[in-house]
Amino acid sequence: MTLLAYDALSVTLPAMARPILDGIDLRVRAGEVVALVGESGSGKSVTARAALGLFPDGAEVGGRVRVDGTDLVGADAASLREVRTAKAAMIYQDPRAAINPVRRVGDFLTEPLRLVHGWSKARAAARAVDLLGAVGLPDPARHMNQYPHELSGGMLQRVVIAAALTAEPRLLLCDEPTTALDVSTQAEILAILGRLQRERGLGLLLITHDIELAAAVSDRIYVMYAGRIVETAPVGELFASPRHPYTAGLLGSSPPLDGPLDRLVPIPGAPMGLLESAPGCSFAPRCRFAEPGRCDQAPPVLRRHGPAEVACHRTAELAGASAAPSPASRQEDR
Numbered sequence: 001m002t003l004l005a006y007d008a009l010s011v012t013l014p015a016m017a018r019p020i021l022d023g024i025d026l027r028v029r030a031g032e033v034v035a036l037v038g039e040s041g042s043g044k045s046v047t048a049r050a051a052l053g054l055f056p057d058g059a060e061v062g063g064r065v066r067v068d069g070t071d072l073v074g075a076d077a078a079s080l081r082e083v084r085t086a087k088a089a090m091i092y093q094d095p096r097a098a099i100n101p102v103r104r105v106g107d108f109l110t111e112p113l114r115l116v117h118g119w120s121k122a123r124a125a126a127r128a129v130d131l132l133g134a135v136g137l138p139d140p141a142r143h144m145n146q147y148p149h150e151l152s153g154g155m156l157q158r159v160v161i162a163a164a165l166t167a168e169p170r171l172l173l174c175d176e177p178t179t180a181l182d183v184s185t186q187a188e189i190l191a192i193l194g195r196l197q198r199e200r201g202l203g204l205l206l207i208t209h210d211i212e213l214a215a216a217v218s219d220r221i222y223v224m225y226a227g228r229i230v231e232t233a234p235v236g237e238l239f240a241s242p243r244h245p246y247t248a249g250l251l252g253s254s255p256p257l258d259g260p261l262d263r264l265v266p267i268p269g270a271p272m273g274l275l276e277s278a279p280g281c282s283f284a285p286r287c288r289f290a291e292p293g294r295c296d297q298a299p300p301v302l303r304r305h306g307p308a309e310v311a312c313h314r315t316a317e318l319a320g321a322s323a324a325p326s327p328a329s330r331q332e333d334r
């Protein structure tokens with residue numbers, strides 16, 4: 001069952017040369033972990049926030065974003081509230097920014113249940129203690145009485161995850177949920193998210209700039225560049241044969257989790273800002289396969305190529321060629 005569906009979602013701000021989001025198509029089904037990967041400024045957070053019906057002020061929005069069937073584009077207040085309080089929850093990068101520093105952890109967890117869902121104090125507290133245990137906090141009852149500054153960043157992110165689960169949403173949106181944490185805490189938080197996702201059959205959209213991390217935890221990956229999806233495929237397929245030159249570049253420039261860092265090949269050039277636009281493929285100015293007179297003419301659309309969908313004018317020709325360092329040659333490079 002599809003929990004989250006974007007259909008040709010576009011978000012445009014006046015006075016910008018290109019849309020922030022340009023025709024996003026994306027699906028997250030129940031029980032599935034889907035990663036959205038791309039460089040800073042590519043539009044990942046704007047995409048995630050759209051799933052809660054949050055759009056930049058003054059933006060013109062086209063297309064649809066449906067959560068469990070409810071379209072959030074132009075939705076009325078009651079539908080928005082239902083999605084935000086009961087169907088979908090967001091976990092952000094910095095847990096300290098998500099929690100009121102002068103309220104106790106217990107209040108943070110129980111207030112929405114009491115105020116929005118009308119639960120009694122005792123029932124809400126019992127659920128909060130259960131959830132703190134479920135996210136692996138060792139002494140849930142004690143943590144209920146603590147203030148945020150008494151907890152480490154990793155513990156606090158667990159509290160935020162517990163809070164996201166209080167209303168039993170089916171869809172979890174995680175925007176760089178581990179970026180502010182040290183590496184071992186990152187791994188713990190990802191393990192907790194993975195376990196909760198499996199146990200509860202949640203749909204999970206994981207946003208990250210780190211394609212190796214995305215590969216470690218997700219079923220499918222969407223690769224985003226300058227407000228467009230340029231490739232999507234099941235994880236194994238994307239790693240074994242990236243078809244878009246940008247995906248290949250991300251794989252080449254992403255630190256191999258178990259290898260030396262000295263052979264990384266950065267993608268040359270810089271991502272396209274909102275004040276720049278290109279008539280053709282947005283990646284063409286940085287692409288070593290770009291063909292003048294073709295790639296710079298019209299934007300490529302997503303087309304199916306085997307198990308993947310790719311937006312590149314040259315996918316068919318590059319297939320089997322060296323659009324990417326193959327896994328074997330990457331291995332040799334190390």
Ligand SMILES: Nc1ncnc2c1ncn2[C@@H]1O[C@H](COP(=O)(O)OP(=O)(O)OP(=O)(O)O)[C@@H](O)[C@H]1O
Nearest residue numbers: 020039040041042043044045046047056057209274
């Ligand atoms: N409320 C807003 N008003 C104006 N511009 C915005 C707004 N929100 C985002 N943008 C612009 O839209 C583009 C995409 O932003 P977004 O935050 O989605 O990027 P991102 O992929 O999440 O980047 P990062 O990896 O740095 O978090 C950026 O150029 C950003 O400046």
Ligand SMILES: [Mg+2]
Nearest residue numbers: 044045046175
């Ligand atoms: Mg972001």
